[in-house]
Amino acid sequence: MKRNRFIGCFILVLVAFTFSPSQDRGVRPAPVSRPDKAEIATVNRIWEEGVNRSRLMESLSYLTDVIGPRIPGSPAMSKGHEWAVARFKEFGMVNAAIEPSGEYGPGWQNEYVSVHLTAPAYQPVLAFPVPWTMGTKGKIIGQPVLAVIGSKSDMEKYKGKLKGAIVFTQPPRKTQPVFEPAARRYSEADLKKLTETPIPLKPPKAKAKKPDELKWEDLVEFYRAEDVGVLVETSSGRSDYGTVHVDAYKSVGRDHLIPNQSPRIVMAAEHYARICRIMNFKVPVTLEVEVRNAFYDKDLQGYNVVAEIPGTDRKDELVMLGGHFDSWAGGTGAVDDAAGCAVAMEAMRILKALGVKPRRTIRAAFWTGEEQGFYGSRGYVARHFGDTDKKSLSQLDLREYEESWRNPLGDSKKLFAKPDYDKISGYFNYDNGSGRIRGIYIQENFQVRPIFEEWMKPLQDLGVSTIALRPTEGTDHLPFDYIGIPGFQFIQDPLDYFPNLHHTNQDIYDHCVEEDLIQSAVVMAVFVYQTAMRDERLPRKPLPIPVEVR
CATH class of the missing domain: 3.40.630.10 (Zn peptidases)
Structure with missing residues (x-):
């Protein structure tokens, strides 16, 4: 009996503590109400209006x-x-x-981009500017330089050698044929898998950076000090066939807050690789690049x-x-x-x-x-x-x-x-x-x-x-x-x-x-x-x- 009374008192105290205003954790007990049922007649009307008189496209x-x-x-x-x-x-x-x-x-908008391979053979080149990077100082005509910089020692190697240059920043990427359909719908098996809830396990800590490893911000400052003409990246391996993947995530959502970033473009992987192969032959290559970007900071x-x-x-x-x-x-x-x-x-x-x-x-x-980290929805919810x-x-x-x-x-x-x-x-x-x-x-x-x-x-x-x-x-x-x-x-x-x-x-x-x-x-x-x-x-x-x- 004493044990039962103790348990009863403990439960009452626990309930009072749990639902006291100072300890409200955002949950209210749901009142008893009628079961939720879809209003079929309204669903039918929504379907009829949405299908027969759509203005969506x-x-x-x-x-x-x-x-x-x-x-x-x-x-x-x-x-x-x-x-x-x-x-x-x-x-x-x-x-x-x-x-x-x-x-x-600040806001940013691309106004013009033009890239051409003019020697040893002409080709229009597919490329897009990276948001929040600066434009070129007019049209740049010159021979590209392949300068892959991944460490502080690499920076020392190229220091003072890149002023005004068209800098290819990565090795060329080999493209591969795709054997899977480009598009797919979820199968019943796919949907069933989504209903399975794996128990979340904490991942291991990320490896510490090596002493010589660069931060992206260090690289930005290096290129700015070098006064490069334009930086050129190859499109990532997510897609090929002239598809160019271009966004701005190098600084984990802070790219738009870093001023005076050197001009930078992302080039279709196939075009980038062709230019790199020509350079490997020690054949002179001439590129024409012009980018105009505008910033809005009022x-x-x-x-x-x-x-x-x-x-x-x-x-x-x-x-x-x-x-x-x-x-x-x-x-x-x-x-x-x-x-x-x-x-x-x-x-x-x-x-x-x-x-x-x-x-x-x-x-x-x-x-x-x-795209920069839910600025609008975060601000709205907070306000x-x-x-x-x-x-x-x-x-x-x-x-x-x-x-x-x-x-x-x-x-x-x-x-x-x-x-x-x-x-x-x-x-x-x-x-x-x-x-x-x-x-x-x-x-x-x-x-x-x-x-x-x-x-x-x-x-x-x-x-x-x-x-x-x-x-x-x-x-x-x-x-x-x-x-x-x-x-x-x-x-x-x-x-x-x-x-x-x-x-x-x-x-x-x-x-x-x-x-x-x-x-x-x-x-x-x-x-x-x-x-x-x-x-x-x-x-x-x-x-x-x-x-x-x-």
Whole structure:
């Protein structure tokens, strides 16, 4: 008896401690309510509107073909923001606006690039400038130099020898034939594998750098001091056949903050290798290279675009959806991620066209700076919903983040939540190419599984059948998820996203699959609508730190 009374008292104390306000870890007990069921009649109407009167590809074409690539802070990005606001208003959304997301850094835009091999035989050369690098000082005509620098001793070897030079920085890469199809859909076996949740194990620590090993920033400073004419890299091994992979990740998300980077271009692997082979014959080679890039530093803010369908009896509560608006500059940012923005915009258009009256307000958001580390979504979440005592979102250090293991909040001790933290039900993201939706990653949120299973039942014939408990990385759902707000990325058919399209010159409208995007807009509209109509908000995962509402 004494033991039983002790256990009873212990349980009461534990319960009181667990749910006291000072120890709130972002989880509320879910009230008992009716089971979640998909509103089949509304799903049918969403399908009919989305398939028969789609405006999606029209939006996607204008954004990618007319406006083009969208580096944050560039004139093209600003023009795209203005177009998105006008388009949302055209479709009947309210509160469409361009909203600051916090300091980002300078903008950049390529204005011109021209590369030619003129001797010993003429060939136009396929190459693209690296974002946030400078342009050349007019046209450079000269013989390239192969200077592979991987250590401090290499720097000493070439010191004082590269002024004004066209510097090939890597050995040529041998291309290989590809024996697998360029595009594929998930098979039933693939989807089944996604439903398996491996137990996460902490990886071993990274090896310490060798004393002579260079940091990328050291190399940037060396080339700047040498006053090189232009640096030339070969396209990476992810894709060949004239596909050029070009982005800017050398400084782990800080490339855009490093000023006066020497002119740098990435060349198609085949063209790069040909030039290197000619040099090996000791035959004189002449290249003509000209690059014009512009920087924009008058306004260092980042900006998102938002628009709403107002709610009714719970209009002060939110459901959100979106994708990232920024892109790289090799292509036009079509599959990554104008496709996601077009899908979210079309989902909003469908719901507005049907005249639905959602209980919660539905808000779409197009994020900036995703490619540099979720600048737009991190800033938005921090400003609207909260941040930790260590400012884990607004001042995220990507290097520390990448070295952490299952601990995105670092050494934070508390989440300082804003009033809207308890008013958002969930966020749905689309950012894995243009492949159709096959299911959803639920980010280890066990409680949403039975809810989503019900919503997916009428979508089974569209191929939507899979719920993956495991988390997925690399998209704008993460800042929501990090502070306990349900944030989700859909499972999408891979198609030819990797390696052919992702961050390459082939990331263009022509490689977006219309029927897949139409299906995706329908599915996203269903998920968003169902979330907006629930009696309760979506259940939340526990947080490892307490929450204090301010």
